Amino acid sequence: MTLIAVIVVGLSWVGPNFLASSNITIIASFVAVPMLIAAFSGFALLAGVVDLSIGSMVGLSSAITASLMSAGWPLAGAAAVALVACLFCGAINAAAVVWFGADTIAATLGMLVALRGFDYIIAGPQGSIAAFDVDFYTFTNTALGPLPYPFIIALACIAIAAIIVSRTRGGRHVQAVGGDDRAAGRAGISVTTVRSLALVLSALGAGIGGVLYVGQLGSASNLTGTGLEFQVYAAMMIGGYSILRGGVGNPVGAALGLLVVAGTSNILDVQAISPYFTNIIVGLLLLAAVLLDRLRGGDAFE
Amino acid sequence: MTNVATTTSPVTAGRGEGVPREPPAGWGTAVTVAGAWIVLIVVSGIHRADFLSHQTVLAVTFTMAITGVLAVAQALVGISGGILDLSQPAGLILSAAVAANLLERGWPVGGAVVVAGIVVGALWGFGNALIIVFGKLNPIIVTLGTNFILGAVMFLIWQNAQVPIDSSLAEFGRDYLIGLPSTWWPMVVLVLVVGFLLPRTRYGRHTIAVGGNRFAAQARGISLRKTRFAVFSAAGAIVGFAGILFAASTGPFAPSAGATYQLPVIASVILAGVSLSGGRGSIWLILLSVGFLSTVPTSLVFFGFSSNWQQVFQGSILIIAVAIDGWRARRLQR
Numbered sequence: 001m002t003l004i005a006v007i008v009v010g011l012s013w014v015g016p017n018f019l020a021s022s023n024i025t026i027i028a029s030f031v032a033v034p035m036l037i038a039a040f041s042g043f044a045l046l047a048g049v050v051d052l053s054i055g056s057m058v059g060l061s062s063a064i065t066a067s068l069m070s071a072g073w074p075l076a077g078a079a080a081v082a083l084v085a086c087l088f089c090g091a092i093n094a095a096a097v098v099w100f101g102a103d104t105i106a107a108t109l110g111m112l113v114a115l116r117g118f119d120y121i122i123a124g125p126q127g128s129i130a131a132f133d134v135d136f137y138t139f140t141n142t143a144l145g146p147l148p149y150p151f152i153i154a155l156a157c158i159a160i161a162a163i164i165v166s167r168t169r170g171g172r173h174v175q176a177v178g179g180d181d182r183a184a185g186r187a188g189i190s191v192t193t194v195r196s197l198a199l200v201l202s203a204l205g206a207g208i209g210g211v212l213y214v215g216q217l218g219s220a221s222n223l224t225g226t227g228l229e230f231q232v233y234a235a236m237m238i239g240g241y242s243i244l245r246g247g248v249g250n251p252v253g254a255a256l257g258l259l260v261v262a263g264t265s266n267i268l269d270v271q272a273i274s275p276y277f278t279n280i281i282v283g284l285l286l287l288a289a290v291l292l293d294r295l296r297g298g299d300a301f302e
Numbered sequence: 303m304t305n306v307a308t309t310t311s312p313v314t315a316g317r318g319e320g321v322p323r324e325p326p327a328g329w330g331t332a333v334t335v336a337g338a339w340i341v342l343i344v345v346s347g348i349h350r351a352d353f354l355s356h357q358t359v360l361a362v363t364f365t366m367a368i369t370g371v372l373a374v375a376q377a378l379v380g381i382s383g384g385i386l387d388l389s390q391p392a393g394l395i396l397s398a399a400v401a402a403n404l405l406e407r408g409w410p411v412g413g414a415v416v417v418a419g420i421v422v423g424a425l426w427g428f429g430n431a432l433i434i435v436f437g438k439l440n441p442i443i444v445t446l447g448t449n450f451i452l453g454a455v456m457f458l459i460w461q462n463a464q465v466p467i468d469s470s471l472a473e474f475g476r477d478y479l480i481g482l483p484s485t486w487w488p489m490v491v492l493v494l495v496v497g498f499l500l501p502r503t504r505y506g507r508h509t510i511a512v513g514g515n516r517f518a519a520q521a522r523g524i525s526l527r528k529t530r531f532a533v534f535s536a537a538g539a540i541v542g543f544a545g546i547l548f549a550a551s552t553g554p555f556a557p558s559a560g561a562t563y564q565l566p567v568i569a570s571v572i573l574a575g576v577s578l579s580g581g582r583g584s585i586w587l588i589l590l591s592v593g594f595l596s597t598v599p600t601s602l603v604f605f606g607f608s609s610n611w612q613q614v615f616q617g618s619i620l621i622i623a624v625a626i627d628g629w630r631a632r633r634l635q636r
Contacts, residue, residue, distance in 0.1 A: 096621050101628030103578050105442055106386070106568060107621050113565050114617025120610040230450065244440050279454035286447040290439050300438040302516065302526055 021146040023266070029141075029216065031262040032150035033058070033209045034232050038254040039157035040205020045236065046165065047198035048178035048246025049097055052108040053089065054206040054232065056115035058225030061086050061210025063122040066131035066220035075133050083207040089115060090203025094196035112229065116222075123222035132218045140215035150212050154255075157205075161251040174198060178246020234282050235261040237289035244293070261285070331575035332587055339594035346601040353604045360483060365596035367485040367551070368394075371544035372567045373574070373588045374496050375537035379441070380571055381500075382533040383513035383580030384434075389445035390541050390567065391560030392452035393426040397545025398555065399456065402463045405471060415471065416546050423542015424535045426452075431534035435527050456557035464554040475550030485547045490589065492540070497585030509533055514581025565616045570595045572623040579631060595619065 017023060037054055044051045061082040068078035093111055096102040123129060140150050147155075165171040176184040177194045185191050206225075214220050233243055239257025241249030265278045294300055346353040372390055379387045397419040404415050433444050465472045477484040500506035511519040512529045520526055552559070573591035576583030598619070599612050 092621070096625045096628075100625035101632045102621070102624040103628060106572070106578065106624040109568075110565070110617040110620030110624065112617070113620070114614045117610050117613030117615075117617065120613070121608070230446075244443065274458060276454040276457045280451050283447045283451035283454065286450075287433065287437075287439075287444065290443045290447075291437050294438060301434065301440045302438060 018267070018270070023270075024146045025143055025148060027259075027262050027266050028146065028151040029143075029148045030266070031258050032148060032154045033212050033216070034228065034235070034262075035151070035154035035255055035258050036157050036212065037205045037209040037228070038232050038236055038258060039154065039161040039251055040208075041202040041232065042161060042165075042236065042241065042249065042251050042254050043174055044198040044202040045233075045241045045243060046178045046246055046249055047174045047195050048181065049104045049195050049199055050108065050233070050243045051090075051093060051199055051202040052105060052229050052233075053093060053111035053115060054202060054209075055225045055227060055229035056112045056119060057086050057089060057203055057206035058210040058213065058228055059119040059220075059222070060089070060115050060122075061207040062213045062220035062224045063119050063129065063210075063222070065211050065214045066129040067122055069131035069133060069214070070129050075136055078131075079211045082211060083204065086203045086207030086210070087200060090200040091196075093203065094199040097199065098192050098195045116226070119224070120222045123220065127223075128219055128221035130219045131214055133215070136215040137218050140212060150216065153212075158251045158255045165251060175247050178248075180247070230286075231261060231282065232258070234286040234289065237293065238285055242293045244290070248293075248296075331573075331584075332590060335573055335587065335590045335594055339590065339597065342594065342597055342601055346597075346604055350604045353601070356481070358600055361600045362593070362596050363486040364483045364551070365599065366592050367483060367489045368544050368548050369563060369566050369570065369596060370489040370588060370592045371492055371540060371547060372563055373570045373592055374492055374585060375540035375544070376567050376571045377574065377576045377583055377585055377588060378496070378500075378509065378533055378537045378540070380576040380578060381513045381580060381583045382509045382529065383516060384441045384530065384533060385578055385580075386442050386568060387427075387430070387445050387534070387537060387541075388442060388564065389426070389430055389449035389452070391558075391564055392449045392456070393423050393538060393541040394545045394548055394560040394563065395456065395555065395557055396426060396452060397423045397542040398465075398549035398552075399460065399463045399557075401471065401546055401549045402465045405466050405469045416543075419546040419549075420539045420542040423545060424539035427534040427536070427538015427541065428531065430538070431531045434534070435530050453557055460557070462554050462556055465549045471546070471550045475547070475552075483551070485551050488543075488547065492543070493585060493588055496540075497588075500585055505532060510581060512580075565620055566592075566595050569616065569620040569623050572620075572627050577631060578624070578627060 037058065041051055041054055064082040064085055065075075065078045068081060069075060073081075089111060093108055096107045097104050120127075140148070142149055144152060165175065173184070173189045173194055176187065176189055177191050181191045184194075210220075210225065213224055217224075233241075235257040236249065236254045237243060237257070238260055239249070239253035239255070241254060241257075261282060264281060265275075268275070268278050268281075343354075372394065376387060376390065379385070400422045401415050401419045404418055409415050409418075430441070430445055430448055433439060433448070434441050437444070465475075474484055479487055500509065508519070508524045508529050509532075511522070511524055512526060516526055519529075548555075548560075570588060570591040571583075572578065573594070574583060574585075574587035595616075598615055599609075602611055602615060603609075
């Protein structure tokens with residue numbers, strides 16, 4: 001519904017060029033990495049644990065990949081180290097949240113800040129690292145029709161995630177844990193295992209996203225991924241997820257939510273309107289989304 | 303997430319106020335935090351003897367001033383069961399910018415500007431409470447959103463602000479009282495007064511009761527809505543006061559300048575034993591936890607770490623603090 005509204009507004013305001021193939025390519029390459037990340041971190045939200053640290057984790061992954069590549073490592077080796085680092089951070093998140101029972105938002109907020117510090121340290125005084133791999137750059141910036149390869153990969157991830165969530169036993173377990181962890185525990189599902197795996201998966205997604213950014217941009221900076229967690233979660237809430245309770249949401253909804261946000265900011269971009277207006281709109285959308293979530297049956301805060 | 307869920311679930315809301323096993327807001331916490339602080343000071347002093355200087359004391363107390371005031375506001379929100387107010391950075395800068403603007407227009411400092419800053423902050427808190435209470439929405443998400451929105455709105459209107467250097471507010475910010483920054487003293491007074499009043503006045507006890515068990519509080523005839531409005535407005539007013547201190551002691555600042563306080567404030571409130579699930583915590587302990595956390599940056603400089611490491615340490619301390627908070631809450635539940 002909202003997506004249709006955005007398309008209509010876009011068409012009427014920007015004109016028919018809004019749906020031109022070149023503009024679709026721009027939106028698709030912009031939304032590819034966030035969408036891929038959403039496919040993974042959707043599992044965390046579904047299991048009832050929110051991972052705010054993904055923005056800095058994307059930065060960490062791209063900073064490690066780029067710095068190793070500029071030191072002469074092959075892409076695969078650099079990416080592998082970056083992914084291992086992200087998995088390690090995801091494991092720390094899981095330990096704090098699942099084993100110690102830390103408040104998820106506060107704990108992963110700490111991780112968000114700590115990792116951003118590491119991003120600055122790795123990126124060094126220049127603030128950015130060039131890491132140009134011709135094949136990788138070409139691959140990530142080539143389009144099949146109007147759709148760039150990273151966007152197609154992201155779509156595939158969304159599709160796989162959607163199938164896992166709706167058709168497999170593991171997916172139903174995640175939903176059960178997020179919906180009511182006590183009931184799930186009584187039904188013999190290991191709540192700690194599911195939530196830990198969900199947080200580690202979310203970290204893995206951020207890691208892959210960071211590597212793809214290096215390919216798209218040919219470099220990494222200490223600001224890569226800043227604010228991404230906000231953009232992704234606001235979009236996912238618009239798409240039907242809840243960051244306050246688990247058990248609701250579908251990866252397809254997340255993808256649509258991301259397209260709505262990307263479309264909105266594209267409209268404002270084309271109209272040369274200050275990006276701060278985008279921030280205001282995203283903030284308002286976030287508030288509207290939590291209100292909607294509550295009206296859909298989320299816990300009321302009193 | 304688990305904590306957020308248990309806060310609103312009637313089954314576990316009973317922990318907190320009135321549970322006999324509850325330790326009185328904590329000597330244990332006080333000893334732990336004070337111990338960590340002393341260890342930090344001793345280790346830094348052994349590493350570099352010149353750490354133990356008046357300069358260090360000035361740097362630490364200077365950092366403590368604004369962080370401490372914000373921590374009092376954050377603690378009130380936490381104790382009342384409002385979880386966290388993530389919109390403090392925007393509120394702080396809003397009040398500071400209003401103060402700077404009024405001073406440029408030639409308002410006298412004598413009270414008027416200070417009052418204006420506090421009122422602006424209180425209105426900001428009241429606005430948050432409007433959304434939280436009438437939307438029945440989780441304060442963390444609401445304040446995350448409003449912080450983002452107000453930050454963007456301020457960027458659209460102005461990019462840089464500063465209190466006139468020759469104004470008496472700026473002079474106050476540069477001044478010293480008994481060898482310590484003049485902005486440090488109002489913080490100490492605020493912590494002591496709020497910490498004294500909270501368990502001893504009717505409003506204070508209502509705040510604690512609502513945070514501990516809102517069902518029991520309602521049964522005793524305490525209005526949930528009124529308390530939420532009062533707490534968020536009072537916390538906003540304190541944030542507004544912090545904005546005045548910030549404007550007095552900082553040079554030119556951008557609308558995003560408040561973000562650096564967010565983490566240290568949350569970490570110090572949790573270290574002080576304030577439970578994110580409400581009903582528990584001592585305001586006085588903030589002096590210790592803020593003191594400890596404000597010593598960390600200076601100490602890191604003496605150990606030769608770049609300022610980027612500060613973020614790493616602050617983030618790590620927050621993770622450890624909330625892990626301890628969660629572990630404590632779990633142990634109390636058993």
